Ligand SMILES: Nc1ncnc2c1ncn2[C@@H]1O[C@H](COP(=O)(O)OP(=O)(O)OP(=O)(O)O)[C@@H](O)[C@H]1O
């Protein structure tokens with residue numbers, strides 16, 4: 001051995017039988033999952049290390065949903081296993097580059113750590129090639145993210161020997177990706193070019209993890225004490241009882257309809273959720289029978305507040321309505337908070353640009369309950385034939401693609417009862433806007449068309465705005481809200 005080389009030892013732990021099965025499987029897609037705590041992440045991490053050392057030049061992508069999870073679950077343990085912090089560089093098994101979050105091995109192999117916080121984060125992997133992709137907690141990834149990643153799982157061209165690309169998944173039931181993981185690995189229902197022989201599922205149970213049984217019996221007790229449905233999923237790895245979906249009642253055949261002609265009598269609202277990352281704005285038309293129709297969606301990112309206001313006003317016009325047709329424009333009350341550096345709130349800017357908004361509550365639990373009132377499916381009878389059929393108060397026109405996509409993806413919050421999980425953030429914008437409408441509507445479901453000036457009570461904030469506003473502002477406010485009451 002040349003003089004300047006040192007021997008570096010790698011202490012490989014002994015793996016439990018299921019971990020071994022996972023590590024020895026050679027299918028195209030290998031999932032290891034079910035219950036919590038079986039040692040899935042441990043196995044995934046070690047599989048990456050062993051592949052990198054066994055195959056020269058192999059390119060591996062190891063993913064979790066968020067950076068925080070990645071750091072905690074893999075970055076630190078991998079640094080330890082690969083001795084990247086050793087003072088003497090020659091004693092390191094790999095070099096770690098923080099900028100690119102990758103471990104580079106002397107044989108040319110790489111383990112790249114990544115995360116996909118937002119739906120679109122996955123696009124950064126488009127066009128890249130990884131011989132192996134490991135998706136940790138894969139039920140936290142959307143089907144779109146999974147599909148996009150499969151496109152990057154192809155020969156990197158950097159390996160010296162032949163190697164068939166593979167993807168590894170670890171997972172627990174419940175999450176935005178529950179449905180696609182369950183279909184492919186549990187139900188084994190295959191579509192188009194998917195082939196059954198490409199998919200292997202290895203069920204995991206916490207009781208199989210001897211280390212945890214010995215060192216953390218409290219963790220097992222916590223799982224045993226979960227509410228029954230969650231316990232079935234998290235302790236026994238049952239995929240059928242709990243999928244965590246917040247709106248399991250959502251049914252495209254009932255809640256989604258084709259756009260219809262605007263009726264003669266109606267009430268029109270606009271509601272919005274605004275941030276630079278996304279403007280989600282809906283035109284909502286109420287019919288005389290109380291049906292709530294979400295007729296149009298604006299879903300656009302990177303709009304500053306003035307552009308967002310212009311976009312909303314212009315859309316209303318394009319839809320054939322005038323500003324007078326809009327009964328109220330509802331928005332969450334945090335848009336009224338003043339930005340310290342600007343000295344203005346989003347509402348101030350919207351207002352200067354001609355969009356007058358009405359504050360609504362952001363109370364999440366009450367808001368989601370109000371959305372559930374709207375999505376609730378009832379059996380009613382046809383007035384003429386007497387035939388029973390199912391209907392919900394809420395109908396979404398089929399053009400509102402993002403709302404229709406996101407509502408069924410929403411998951412229960414992990415710890416807050418009756419609330420929705422706030423990740424992945426991207427899927428929350430549309431439903432949040434609907435929630436703002438719903439909470440308003442649940443407290444004010446007035447169907448009569450009141451004279452315009454009766455619509456609003458002037459709040460102290462509005463009165464302030466009126467007196468500090470210029471002539472144009474005053475005129476607009478009087479036109480919109482009537483005389484100060
Ligand atoms: N073969 C093993 N030898 C020693 N310790 C192990 C082994 N497998 C797992 N462990 C330890 O058991 C604990 C739980 O393992 P791990 O985090 O991999 O479980 P998990 O299935 O990913 O859990 P979760 O479902 O919560 O994601 C960790 O502390 C891990 O280091």
Ligand SMILES: [Mg+2]
Pocket residue numbers: 040041042170
């Ligand atoms: Mg894990």
